[in-house]
Amino acid sequence: MEAIKKRTIYHDIFHWKDFRLKVFVEGSIIGLLAGIVTVMFRYSLEAAGTLRGQIYGYLKTGGMIPIVAWFIVLILIGVIVGLIVRRDPMARGSGIPEVEGILAGQLKMKWPSVIVSKFVGGVLAIGAGLSLGREGPSIQLGAAVGQGFSRLLGRRRMEEKYLITSGASAGLAAAFNAPLAGAIFALEEVHKTFSPAILMSAVAASLTSDFVTEWVFGMKPIFAFPALAVLPFRYYGYLIGLGVITGLFGVLFNRTLVKTLNTYDAISFLPRSLLPVLPLLAGGLLGLVLPQTLGGGHELINSLARIHFSLMMLIVLVVVKFAFTMISYGSGVPGGIFLPLLVVGALTGDIYGHLIVAYFSANPQYVTNFIVLAMAAYFAAIVKAPITGSILITEMTGSFQHLLALIAVSMTAYIVTDVLNSKPIYEELLERVLTKKGKRNPSLGAEGKSPAGGKQVITEVAVCLGSQLEGKRIKDVSWPAHSLIVSIRRGDEEIIPNGNTRILAGDNMYTLVDEARLGEVKAVFRHLAGEPDA
Template sequence: MCAKSKSIYNVLTRWRDFRLKLLFEGILIGLLSGILVVMFRLLLEKAELLREKLYALMHVTSPLLTVMWFIALVLISYILSFIVRKEPMAGGSGIPQVKGILMGKLKMNWLRVIIGKFIGGVMAIGAGLSLGREGPSVQLGAAVGQGVSRLLGRLRIEEKYLITCGSSAGLAAAFNAPLAGAIFALEELHKNFSPVVLTSAVAASLTADLVTQQFFGQKPIFDFSILPTLPIKYYFYLISLGVIIGILGVVFNWFLIRTLQIYSKLTWLPDQLKPAIPLLAGGILGFVLPEALGGGNNLINALGQVRYSLLMLVLLLVVKFLFTMVSYGSGVPGGIFLPMLVIGALAGDIYGNVVVQYLHMNPQYIGNFVVFAMAAYFTSVVKAPVTGSILIMEMTGSFSHLFALVTVSMTAYIVSDVLKSKPVYDILLERSLKRRKMAVDLPEDSNKCISEISVCVGSTLSGKRIRDIEWPPHCLLVGIRRGEAELIPRGDTRIYSGDCLIVLSDDSHVMQIRSTLYLITGNVTI
């Protein structure tokens, strides 16, 4: 038996020890990811403060400073293009890239990604582009997870768990939301429930959040902590909000892909100058509508404290939406996570003002619709209702509104599902793979992947012997967890509802195998 095969064998035969080791490695990755994302956030804050001071100076000084600023924006465009050209995985959000890595369809050089994403993200968002820090933070955390795996000489089986830990830690540190970070790993990255992923991701997320709290305090990201509880009599408005936001989320996905297509057709424009389009547009917005610049964290907080006119809210919504499209379409490092929440918040504020003015709802509940619309918009675009609800609950500190958040999120999810809208990160990943001219199924390689799949009540597998089941090709059932007991599968072993199947497969077949097993075990992928 070769050394690599022996190592895989040891993992499978000592599964309980493997899970415990992942827990401690998750803590280590959470610590390192938390420190890296804290540095990222601190530099972004400094860059945004510098930008605000610069615009204040340009309003009172000679036009020469303005000319120099626009020249600097063109130079930033060249630098960002250079970063993306040298390391393509550093461009864009980062979340589709992480999903591709976990699926075995993409490969990442962890050190180059950390350097490129960190520097590029600070420059792009700091210069005023409507991009978020959260996608880059997820990818930075994933790169830390891969780096720890490579430096410690871990197997590829273990590496994917560590990448997931880093992704969870990155989101937790970016949003001060440890629970959402762990749920994000299950619902969006893996799209199934795995106890191993859950425990290690929770360890990483909590550790990263503790690091973040040391620098940014324990307050939630958004200041909506005194929201009153929405009365049941207003839940009709909540349902209609979910329907409207669900439609707007589908529009977001459609426009985003169309924008990317338009950029790809600008063959007459050098790649080095494509980021200059949003950068120069942002330079103009800095004079006429500075609220639209950057990710938009301050704008969301302002919505909870200031009552904008309906006309101003509509203007902000349209400009923020279009500027986000143009910014992300350029392909520079930066995500759509936070701008997406800003657009949802603005739409919720508009909806709340309309309901107050024309349907005479109590105006004290407008802030509720701002918060609920963020969760609904995230759900409609990403199609991850649990993550959306928990994320907004943690970010706002509004823990008494979970029922309302779930209600509006599920409504938006159903609407987007009826309209056959795909999750935005899946769309972006699929588009990225097509541009790289990669087939749907990669050639077989020697990397192995472990999947944990639960047998649901009512599954056709329940009560059957292993030898009587038609298993998908290219996979091997290597273990069964029944409660706390771990069984070695044999031909006459029977499978029952509640069992957790541990399946070994090649990277190149893992998604096809999981889809087949979800079907026969009675799972509905989340």
Template sequence: MVKKKEHGLLSPLFQWRDFRLKLFVEAILIGFLSGALVVFFRFMLEKSEEVRDHIYLLLGQQGLPYYVLWFLILVAIGLLLGYIVKLVPMSTGSGIPQVKGILTGQLKMNWLRVILAKFIGGVLAIGAGLSLGREGPSVQLGAAIGQGISRMLGRLRIEEKYLITSGASAGLAAAFNAPLAGVIFALEELHKNFSPAVLMSAMAASLTADFVSQQFFGPRPIFSFQALPVLPTYYFVHLIGLGIVCGVLGFFFNWSLIKALNFYSKLTIMPKIFVPVLPLILGGFLGFYLPEALGGGHKLIDSLAQGNLGLKMLVIFFIAKFFFTMASFGSGVPGGIFLPLLVIGALVGNIYGDIVITLLHIDPYFRDNFIVFAMAAYFSAIVKAPVTGSILITEMTGSFHHLLALITVSMVSYVVCDILNSKPVYELLLDRILANKDPRLSKNEGKNKVIIELATCIGSTLDGKRIKDILWPPHCLLVSIKRGEQEIIPKGDTKILGGDYLFIVVSEDQAPDVNQLLTKLAGEGS
């Protein structure tokens, strides 16, 4: 019986090509379902924001009783959001840290409950005006679809990991009409290695989800920067300054986000279910005086593209959007930070561009370039995923002519944040979730086995060593090595080379610790 179970666990490794083909087909199904769900999510958000804008327009023509009624509605929405988060803790916040935790085996998810809670909570929170984005919920919705398909088809855990990743990349692709960014996000952020199986399944899911999205929203890019000129190379020195500014501000963003979360967690003067009411009340006042700060901020970026805002107004928008994002996300309601941080980055780029145009007499023709480049730089500093940031902004603006400048400014901001010793925001959030998680989420008897897929970097501790000469962590077994298309059955004298993919069987309860130890051994510069 044991041998039969082990054979079932290892069968994907012994039939690797068939396994990848099956993943490809299943990923198309997941891409279609995830795309349809995220499209519906985007549609509901757009309609709810239209209703919200109409409400504020009508309230401006009404008396005090209608103002009171609106704030009572906001309080009711806040209480409902607090109840949703209490009922389904995995629906809180962005959702991307939760997906990362699920892939590493540190968190567990009830896919159907998460879909319902994330969808309803996201529409309520963003629709009511909180400064949150649709991308985090979209990624988690897609990941939940992937897990649901895996469970319904009775797939093994190793296959489920790929299907969850496929759903997550499809969610991002459908949220922003950015299929390439969805794939790179899966490789750079979720798995942090280049896996052919991940690439193949994520690409199939992302392209399918993007196809579904384009059928509904059209093929146009998310942001409307028309005829953006190519920045001359002699202006690239200004990109270094922009990258430094975005790197420092990105560090401050991550620091402020954790401080905001800690503030709400230590707020003991009211029950936790009342916490979402606070940012909603704040948003209610902003709706009358600074409505551009509400929601994700897509319309604010479009207004920057039209160039109608002065420097003083840009600074006001930056301060309002930054602190309202902290207040909104810190409350723990369902909603992401992708879009708000891109909006804040765009404001930083606009302010920087206006300053260098005024002081250094840069041609105003290139002002919009700084807006677009700052979005990528700010994203790279906060998420520490410069390739994803560059590709994402490229797809969202609809032009590949600026890729060199995007990568340049993104890498500068990444290096600055690295010097400041800032961790990626989703790792910070995952660490915080794990430190405060419900014990039920980590309850594990250790009876199940899982397979860890590990990429060996050139120059790592494992590179060039024989298997028998390596001090392996306890509770694990190396069962297969993939070197290109070649499968190697490991023996004591087998030498591991840089670029190899190692497949290691480990008890499910030991997987996070073993994965952490082996990642250090196989990592670059270890």
């Protein structure tokens, strides 16, 4: 049986065009399924948000008894969400670090449990008003759908990775009506490398998922900025200042989030399952005095284009939204940080726009531009995926005329975070998860101990320009143990390597490894090939 599996793996590699077509078709199916699940999740959140608004509207005039009753409901929701997370720890938080850990062979996921837990827990937590986004849960839900499709049809580990990636891309596309961002996210953030097979399957999944979303919610961008003028070149000098500020704030966001998680871990006066009660009670108070800060913040971003908030009000909103996001995410409830960080970025851009209008006599009509640009820059600073951020904001605003300014400000923010040695937030969060599970050292294998071998899988690594492998022959490289290079893809050319085969930049190398050693071997290969750490 093992010999048959190996022959099938080799068949996929040596018939690469057929395999790419296969994952393209399967990606389309997964996109359809993940799109349906994500649309249901998104629809449930919108319904919960509408109900929440009605409840707080009534509480302001209903007297003390309804307020006390509502806070009791919030406590019950906190207990339920805490029990859900306790039962399935993979449902905690955003879900994006967990997906990356699964694809790296460092974590395992039970897809039926994740779909139910993430869906129910996310609707309860975000619907009740916590400052969390739908995108992280949507990505994990899509990834779980991809894994479920793979497991039900008996797909191999190599193929399953593509299908999980397809589902994750479909989840992001459906969450934000952003099919291009969904595909780029798979390359830039999830895999941190370019692969034609990943691109084909991710694009197929994102497009079909977006089709489902637009069929249900309509063909319109998420954010409504109808009068967004093109920023003149004479204003591009202001982009440097905005990029520096958002870069610094991005570093603050990442470090504060990690410290908040550590603070929650140190709490001893409450059981872990009751921690969600704390942010929900805080959200209840905010709902009575500052309801704009509740939920992901989609409505708040749209209101910035319609309502002229005072500078003091904007400062209050950004401080409260920042703090409430930390408190919400730190508790470990299901929910993402994409949308809340975009809100903080938008408020920062609005403040920046007010200041340059007041002190540098800038035209007030371009304040909205700085709101949009700051969202992309803040995303680039926190997630450290500037291309994904630029494409995402472009699709979410429905305007491709601002791509140059978006990339310019995003790269400025990215450079600032690089100078300050700030890690991508999802990489830091994954490290925390692995550390808690005793798996931080990739040499310890999938179960935290040195494995003796087992099921073999294929891993793909791209050779980067200027890496240690570029220009060398196979026999001149010290390869990691328990690995076998079985194929090199050079464009459409298939190369069966031998000791004298020379490696070139742009090659995609396929290596057969023990699944239990996947994290260890892949980390070594990424280092040799010049890829960023996963």
